[in-house]
Amino acid sequence: MKAQVCDAFGPIDTLQFRDVPDPVPGPGEIVIESRAISVNFADSLVIEGRYQVRPPFPFIPGTEAAGEVIAIGEGVNQFQVGDRALGFNEDFGAFAERMVINADIAAPLPGFMSFEEGAGLLAATGTAHHSLRQRGQLKAGETLVVLGAAGGTGTAAVQIGKAIGARVIAVCSSPDKMAFAREQGADECVDYTQDDLREAIKTLTGGRGADVVYDAVGGDAFDACSRAMAWNGRLLVIGFASGRIPQLPVNLTLVKGYSVVGVFWGRFTREEPEANAANMRELFDWIEAGKVRPMIDTAYPLSECVEALRKVSGRGVIGKVVMTP
Numbered sequence: 001m002k003a004q005v006c007d008a009f010g011p012i013d014t015l016q017f018r019d020v021p022d023p024v025p026g027p028g029e030i031v032i033e034s035r036a037i038s039v040n041f042a043d044s045l046v047i048e049g050r051y052q053v054r055p056p057f058p059f060i061p062g063t064e065a066a067g068e069v070i071a072i073g074e075g076v077n078q079f080q081v082g083d084r085a086l087g088f089n090e091d092f093g094a095f096a097e098r099m100v101i102n103a104d105i106a107a108p109l110p111g112f113m114s115f116e117e118g119a120g121l122l123a124a125t126g127t128a129h130h131s132l133r134q135r136g137q138l139k140a141g142e143t144l145v146v147l148g149a150a151g152g153t154g155t156a157a158v159q160i161g162k163a164i165g166a167r168v169i170a171v172c173s174s175p176d177k178m179a180f181a182r183e184q185g186a187d188e189c190v191d192y193t194q195d196d197l198r199e200a201i202k203t204l205t206g207g208r209g210a211d212v213v214y215d216a217v218g219g220d221a222f223d224a225c226s227r228a229m230a231w232n233g234r235l236l237v238i239g240f241a242s243g244r245i246p247q248l249p250v251n252l253t254l255v256k257g258y259s260v261v262g263v264f265w266g267r268f269t270r271e272e273p274e275a276n277a278a279n280m281r282e283l284f285d286w287i288e289a290g291k292v293r294p295m296i297d298t299a300y301p302l303s304e305c306v307e308a309l310r311k312v313s314g315r316g317v318i319g320k321v322v323m324t325p
């Protein structure tokens with residue numbers, strides 16, 4: 001099969017698009033013929049050697065895809081050859097025509113979802129869901145601030161915040177992104193490249209501050225939010241797309257009575273498989289009801305992987321980027 005292969009850490013354009021052996025499923029695994037592959041922000045970091053996980057060489061980057069099941073490993077009962085499935089593999093391998101997935105982490109792709117929507121579901125939407133449900137304990141009527149609200153996981157956080165019944169303030173960097181966030185249900189929008197974010201949150205909440213902040217951006221935006229939290233608020237640490245891991249003066253949490261809560265969706269799926277399965281059921285119900293929907297920005301051919309990665313790491317995405325083999 002054809003795959004994008006990383007032979008050494010370096011710039012994303014050092015990826016090699018070449019023939020590699022087809023994957024074979026081990027016990028408990030399935031192989032899918034990928035119809036759509038998700039491109040996430042972290043993929044470039046992995047290729048550049050700047051991610052917390054550094055796989056041995058050579059490796060095929062990418063973690064999630066949707067397609068048709070073409071091979072089944074020993075002990076797998078929940079899938080048959082020909083089923084539509086989506087899945088995530090923390091050990092990478094998605095930027096290829098075929099991919100191995102642990103059957104327990106894979107899910108059947110419902111008929112009401114396209115392969116493109118399925119490919120982009122787990123890391124972005126699964127993370128937003130777990131963050132707001134288990135980690136943030138978001139309740140109807142509370143105020144949720146979403147940073148990077150037109151990005152992959154930010155879009156999902158806006159939609160899920162509305163599905164839960166929160167008032168959502170979307171924070172993004174351009175009029176186009178703000179318009180998109182409004183279409184996803186955001187009640188208010190702030191452009192943090194133009195406005196003082198701390199003051200904007202205070203003004204929009206009548207001085208109370210945010211009950212929950214969904215932060216996949218970090219840097220200056222985290223600093224602003226750490227000073228605009230409500231009493232009993234929860235500041236969720238998802239990621240650092242801005243490139244800076246912020247430092248927190250912890251006295252702020254004491255004075256303002258809020259919590260800083262870390263989120264690691266991949267580990268959650270391993271540590272709490274039953275809670276993750278319950279989350280997935282709720283997510284598919286919301287998708288079927290039209291409350292949540294992965295929004296596809298662009299679908300690139302797998303051969304144009306470098307362009308797809310550039311679009312994501314260059315802050316140019318509205319929604320999700322996928323690749324189609």
Ligand SMILES: NC(=O)c1ccc[n+]([C@@H]2O[C@H](COP(=O)([O-])OP(=O)(O)OC[C@H]3O[C@@H](n4cnc5c(N)ncnc54)[C@H](OP(=O)(O)O)[C@@H]3O)[C@@H](O)[C@H]2O)c1
Pocket residue numbers: 039040041042123124127147148149150151152153154171172173174177216217237238239240241242243263264265266312313314315317319
């Ligand atoms: N903790 C977890 O379990 C988990 C799971 C999934 C993802 N993540 C992390 O969440 C972050 C976002 O992932 P994603 O796939 O949603 O990415 P994405 O689609 O690229 O969205 C990231 C957003 O961050 C904002 N941003 C601010 N400064 C930026 C910069 N210098 N470069 C690029 N973007 C910048 C952009 O919005 P504006 O232009 O509007 O500012 C962009 O839309 C990543 O750090 C990822 O590793 C964590």
